[in-house]
Amino acid sequence: MRLLDRYVIRKFLQVYFYCIIGFISIWLIFDVSDNISTFIDQHLGFLITFRYYASQVPQVLIILLPVSLLLALLFALGRMSRANEIVSMLTAGVSVPRVLRPLIAIGLLTVAAASALNYSLAPHAELARKMFLAGGHSRQGTIEGQIFRNRTDDRTWFVQNFRVGHDVFNNVEILQQDTHDNIVACYLAARALYHPENKSWEFENAKVVKYDATGNIVDEKFFESLKINNWSETPFRLGSANVRAEFLSVPELRQYLHFNSDFPITLLAPFRTHFQYRLALPWTCMVVVCIAAPLGIGFSRRGVLASVSSAVILIFSMNFLTHLFLALGEGDRISPLVAAWAPNVLFAMIGLFLLYLRATNREAPRFHLSTVRRIFAR
Numbered sequence: 001m002r003l004l005d006r007y008v009i010r011k012f013l014q015v016y017f018y019c020i021i022g023f024i025s026i027w028l029i030f031d032v033s034d035n036i037s038t039f040i041d042q043h044l045g046f047l048i049t050f051r052y053y054a055s056q057v058p059q060v061l062i063i064l065l066p067v068s069l070l071l072a073l074l075f076a077l078g079r080m081s082r083a084n085e086i087v088s089m090l091t092a093g094v095s096v097p098r099v100l101r102p103l104i105a106i107g108l109l110t111v112a113a114a115s116a117l118n119y120s121l122a123p124h125a126e127l128a129r130k131m132f133l134a135g136g137h138s139r140q141g142t143i144e145g146q147i148f149r150n151r152t153d154d155r156t157w158f159v160q161n162f163r164v165g166h167d168v169f170n171n172v173e174i175l176q177q178d179t180h181d182n183i184v185a186c187y188l189a190a191r192a193l194y195h196p197e198n199k200s201w202e203f204e205n206a207k208v209v210k211y212d213a214t215g216n217i218v219d220e221k222f223f224e225s226l227k228i229n230n231w232s233e234t235p236f237r238l239g240s241a242n243v244r245a246e247f248l249s250v251p252e253l254r255q256y257l258h259f260n261s262d263f264p265i266t267l268l269a270p271f272r273t274h275f276q277y278r279l280a281l282p283w284t285c286m287v288v289v290c291i292a293a294p295l296g297i298g299f300s301r302r303g304v305l306a307s308v309s310s311a312v313i314l315i316f317s318m319n320f321l322t323h324l325f326l327a328l329g330e331g332d333r334i335s336p337l338v339a340a341w342a343p344n345v346l347f348a349m350i351g352l353f354l355l356y357l358r359a360t361n362r363e364a365p366r367f368h369l370s371t372v373r374r375i376f377a378r
Helices: 003-041 046-082 085-091 096-119 121-135 250-259 265-296 301-330 336-359 369-377
Strands: 142-150 155-163 168-177 183-195 200-211 217-228
Touching (some): 003 096, 085 096, 096 336
Antiparallel strands (some): 183 200
8 A cells, every 4th residue: 555545544534433433422412312211211221221222323324424424535635635735646646536546445345334234234223223112121022913925825824913033923823725715724723833943833732624625624633733844934924014124134125025026016116125225325435435535625715615515415415316216116106226226326427527527627517696597587
């Protein structure tokens, strides 16, 4: 690594870490202030409270990393510009892309870190928060009266109750149908247990009733313990009717879409959109680098202030479009791929255009109020 790279990275990382630590501290102070009464009323100890906040950090970092990148890039590059350090680098024959190369590398590392957090930890944080605040340290909710229809294997499950994340289901009734929707068998059990090690179901105090084509009972048997090894249902699938797309990790979204592919498109649209959004969201950090890096470099005090304002406006516009496109994708108005990736692609192109202008020492086009008035006067 060259001396120039180490110098630019040191200047940037100082501000970057200060921004991250500062934002997390502000969030922690406000969150503790809002929830301190809940912690006291439920007599939660320090260890449980610490585990709760540790579970929230991934989601907070996903939100804070792009903002921290934006502020750190604008501040570090702006300070170097005011000290004429950027001008000195350019005078020495170093191009703008070469100056920004270590910052682009840090942007890619941030994308990798955000992808790891957004893969599983961040999506579960908001659900864990709701469960925690609703029931203290117990993070698992109970679902009553669940109905699950397995259209692939023609089975319908009726479950009286079960706990989310557990493999035990109480008072289960399962109807097995044929291709003509005729009931051919009925399974009744006081309790059903799923064994993930061999992907089998065990039914306790079970009763199996078989029917003929006309609906008459032809056989009836009782079992203290009945094991079935070839069923495709899992606890996650049985509880999938109660899940929300924004709370699912990438593997869970992939599993949901695979097993529920026969659902109507409108019902699958939020899950398809959020699956793509999980992959696209970390790349927002790289888009921020593409926009803030060229705009953070200025050759006059007035130019720096104008560039900072432009960068902030562009980033907030991208955030608005991201949520707008996400809502359109969840409502099946546009393709999930377009909903998740279009804002990133659009503003990445704007950032690359700004980088091209800065690298060729050209000014970005400016629109004055008088120009707008002349356009409307025509």
